[in-house]
Amino acid sequence: MPRTASPHTARLINDWMAYDLLLGHGPMSRAELQQRTGLSRATVGDLVDRMVEAGLISQVGQSQTRRRGPNALLYGVVADRAHVAGVEVRPDQVIASVNDVTGRQIGAAALPQDQRVEPDRLVYDAIAAALADAKVTHLDGVVIGTLGIVDPVSGDVAFIWALPTWHANLLPGLRDRLGGVPVLVENEVNLVGLAEHRLGAARGHDTFALLSLGEGIGVAVILDGRLHRGRSGGAGEIATAPTGLGGGTVQDLVGGHAVRELARQHGLPADDAVSAVRQATPAFLDALADRVAIAAMGICAVLDPGFVVLAGEIGRAAGAPLAARVEERLQRDTPLPTEVAVGTVEGDPVVRGAVVIALERLHRQTFDREPGS
Template sequence: MTLTGQDPALLRRLNAVAVLRALHAVDEATLTELVRATAISRATVEDVIAGLQDEGLAEEVSPKASDPRPVGRPAKRYRFRAEAGYVVGLDIGPHKVLALTADLTGRIVDTRRSAVSPQAEPDERLAAARTVVRRSLRAAGVRTGQVRALGVATTGVVDPADGKVVIADRLPGWAGLDLPAALDGLANGPVLVGNDTNLAALAEHWRGAATDADDVLCILAGRSIAAGLLIGGKLHHGRNGAAGEIGVMRAFGWYTALDRFLAYGQDRPGEGAPSKPAAERVFEAVRQGDQQAAAIVRDFARDLAKGIGAAVLTMDPELIVLGGGLSGAGELLTKPLREELAKICLFPVRVEPSTLGSQSVALGAVRLALNKVEHTLFSV
């Protein structure tokens, strides 16, 4: 449908957005396919495509040698230029900083990681973050001026209005930090900040275990335990950005739940220093039939279910995604967790392990940045 009205500039923008959306959604398309997808006249689509080419957002695609030779003149094909800009997703955690550089379709073109100490001061951690981002851009052949947005994930409570860290008990000196200002200059666009577990939930909805669900409770269980909420396909931050901070209620047992893994094997001094993380040793022992290890996992699942059950009874989600380091245990943990939740919840709820591994948080930061860029590209 070609729109008409009193404002020619508005009409041009509406038509441009419609064509750009249609082109962005496919690998490539002919003018006829774009006319069909947008219900805009062919002449208007041709004008829009010419404008998008001038802006560097679209280009004509040359026929491949393997394509069948058509009778008559071949139809011109066009594609969205994903390389017209880039975004970076940055995960700043207690033990590492991880940067993912992606094009405008979300294709990851480089991954960089650096270890940091949990005791590192803010200046040291921020310096490591800036270095990782610059190395990722350099490796991908991307200039800072091409980066349209930088998404940043951090532990702690983040003010959804301005991206400042309000509460952060896991990183020394991190509370009160203005991350958008601290990381200014790494992108030719906005610096957007979100809580790490919230962004993990966003990533699971985008490319992970929750692509078929809109009401999702995401749990990150690793060196600590945290929750993120996705309601109606959108992140739920709460008024102060503290939605999902279940672990602060010590009655739920999340503060001490992980101590169960640390205690395993301490009564076996003859075995020497452990070569693997405590939780990994426990799950490995469960696979070998160790009853003590199996009891530890059951008790941990019971502790985990207390907080998760409270959230389930509050939001009634379609799906619980278990991410973080412990998600690698798969059914060894999700099965007893389902059993414990069945005792608490009114209705059965799906529990699935994350499919994104250690990159889930950084991928969520990429998606956060892409959301901003796409809003700019597709807004009227």
């Protein structure tokens, strides 16, 4: 016999549906919520009263619609009810952002990498500086995007080639320093993939691959709407994968050094790969697309994602012209129909992804609780 939702669960579902609408569309009246949710007037009235009492939403004004009688009250989310932090660990610095429940950044900080400082201390100091900038004293969740491999069992850093002093004490050390605040550590390319899925070019695509092109190379894999990490957290670590071209790897083919050398061959400024790509000639883009397509063909042959997003500093700088060329080569050289697009998440995609996931975890904690859980 199929199970039906308990009255408590049904209320949580309705509350979340209304709250999500207010998050996404801004303040609404009870009548507007009723129209958008399809719930009864009484049900909407109850959920509004319930969420006002819980401090989740509040009255924020009145409708300006011209009508007889008093204007309808508008309700919006209480933005400062809770705060989360998104952090990006780079080879040269640690960046932290503090955001309210709407995702709006209210504080930020960046600290230089220092191999003499314990990783958990460095991340904590960056978060503390961002909290001070935001004039906030408490966090309700933290998500950290880091280079390297994150162990899916322990949830901690397993290996960072670019940061040899970073070790598997980041997660427990931060939990101790933050006093029980929920903390998640995730690979930075995976967070970019989740950001593009929630906010950017991959919205509406529940299966896709994101190819990050920068100094290093990485892939985020989303299958049926879920991030695929692999057994040991190494899914998408394709930098060392062989290309079959003279014994070289994908990193040798399209990493930052390779792009700079290719730019040099085409007479472009080669001190900085991103600058070179921004000044690219059609011939340079054709040659770069040939290389990127080789990496993308390997991804498509194994995963058949149907949709590939080019991200990373080089991928975003090359933009739509490179994406179109790579798509053309995939259509020509593989039997699998694959669309290629460039990432569209603005700002720092790793931090944006960290904040998005931190807020999703916060909302689940708020709306997924059964009595006694």
